[in-house]
Amino acid sequence: MPELPEVETIRKGLEKYLVGKKIKEVEVRDSKLFQGDKFHPTGAIVSGVRRFGKGLVIDLDNGYSIVAHIKLTGQFIYEGKETKELVPDMKLVAPVPSKFTRAIFHLEGGATLFFNDIRRFAWMRFIKTTEVKTLPFFKEMGPEPFKDLKFEYFKTVLQKSTGAIKSTLMDQKKIGGVGNIYANDALNLAKIDPKRSGKSLNDLEIKKLYEAVETVLKTGLKYGGATEINYVNVLGQAGKYQNHFLAYGRAGEKCKQCGKGIIKKIRIAGRGTYFCPVCQK
DNA sequence: CAGTACGCCTGGTAGC
DNA sequence: TGCTACCAGGCGTACT
Numbered sequence: 001m002p003e004l005p006e007v008e009t010i011r012k013g014l015e016k017y018l019v020g021k022k023i024k025e026v027e028v029r030d031s032k033l034f035q036g037d038k039f040h041p042t043g044a045i046v047s048g049v050r051r052f053g054k055g056l057v058i059d060l061d062n063g064y065s066i067v068a069h070i071k072l073t074g075q076f077i078y079e080g081k082e083t084k085e086l087v088p089d090m091k092l093v094a095p096v097p098s099k100f101t102r103a104i105f106h107l108e109g110g111a112t113l114f115f116n117d118i119r120r121f122a123w124m125r126f127i128k129t130t131e132v133k134t135l136p137f138f139k140e141m142g143p144e145p146f147k148d149l150k151f152e153y154f155k156t157v158l159q160k161s162t163g164a165i166k167s168t169l170m171d172q173k174k175i176g177g178v179g180n181i182y183a184n185d186a187l188n189l190a191k192i193d194p195k196r197s198g199k200s201l202n203d204l205e206i207k208k209l210y211e212a213v214e215t216v217l218k219t220g221l222k223y224g225g226a227t228e229i230n231y232v233n234v235l236g237q238a239g240k241y242q243n244h245f246l247a248y249g250r251a252g253e254k255c256k257q258c259g260k261g262i263i264k265k266i267r268i269a270g271r272g273t274y275f276c277p278v279c280q281k
Numbered sequence: 282c283a284g285t286a287c288g289c290c291t292g293g294t295a296g297c
Numbered sequence: 298t299g300c301t302a303c304c305a306g307g308c309g310t311a312c313t
Contacts, residue, residue, distance in 0.1 A: 001305090001306065001307075002307090003307095054307075054308095069307080069308085071306085071307055071308080072290090072305080072306055072307065073290090073291085073292090118290085118291065118292065119289085119290045119291055119292080119305095119306090120289085120290055120291075121289070121290060121291095121306085121307070121308085136309085137308085137309095160283095161283085161284095162283075162284075163283075163284050163285085164284095167284080167285090170307090171284095172307085172308075179306085179307070180306070180307085228305090229292090229305070229306090230292095269284085269285065269286085270285085270286070270287085270306085271305095271306070271307095272304095272305075272306085283313105284312105284313090285311105285312085285313080286310105286311085286312080286313100287309105287310085287311085287312100288308105288309090288310085288311105289306105289307105289308095289309095290306105291305100292304105292305100293303105293304085293305095294302100294303090294304085295301105295302090295303085295304100296300105296301090296302085296303100297299100297300085297301085297302105
């Protein structure tokens with residue numbers, strides 16, 4: 001699922017290809033996408049692309065921003081002179097525009113940014129840049145790894161949590177950016193049972209988990225994210241982290257940590273959860 | 282308040 | 298181009 005590493009990979013791509021380019025026109029094909037916001041960035045130039053947790057913010061030079069959350073199946077696909085020779089993974093990206101294309105950003109110089117979304121869970125907003133941080137999604141989001149998620153805060157949050165530690169890791173109000181894949185893998189790397197509560201963890205376990213979260217996210221970034229369903233980068237290419245999963249999606253396979261246990265799949269709070277019954281205590 | 286269940290969506294797949 | 302039921306899940310909302 002698109003989580004911090006996947007969204008960051010998209011952010012880098014958008015930054016590389018959009019910054020300095022003028023948006024000539026925006027074609028909104030799915031009225032649900034912008035949730036009623038009127039869209040008038042005509043003539044605005046992209047000044048920067050930011051990420052908050054799993055959210056993206058494309059800043060424009062006219063005081064407005066395009067905010068986007070790609071949820072499960074959103075895809076930003078850029079096509080321009082400089083990317084013409086690159087071929088997207090056709091299994092994941094239908095020729096754009098396709099029936100899944102929800103918006104088309106026509107850029108100066110004949111370049112185009114397509115936004116596809118199969119399940120239509122994704123949303124975008126077109127609001128003043130100064131209002132971005134007032135959106136509930138950003139306002140209520142907790143600190144995120146590599147930015148402001150400090151160990152002391154992490155420890156305090158866990159010591160107050162009575163629910164499954166895996167759900168705590170995925171709670172965006174507590175920690176920003178971690179989703180199902182990386183929560184599963186971090187717990188496997190730290191050898192902690194996902195069903196345990198945060199407050200049941202001792203100091204050493206909390207430390208190991210804190211480090212494991214950063215390690216799996218870093219590995220995800222290194223491989224350009226994980227393509228589990230429809231995630232692709234802005235050139236339409238799949239990520240590679242799915243070939244390096246520790247626990248996620250590996251039910252029935254041998255645990256990479258202990259080499260003994262067989263990864264088992266259960267459900268925690270309605271989400272598929274993968275862990276090693278032998279070494280994750 | 283904290284934790285949990287459900288709805289939003291639709292392509293893919295297992296089973297008949 | 299068989300048809301149906303179910304699964305995947307980030308996050309907002311409602312509920313306990």
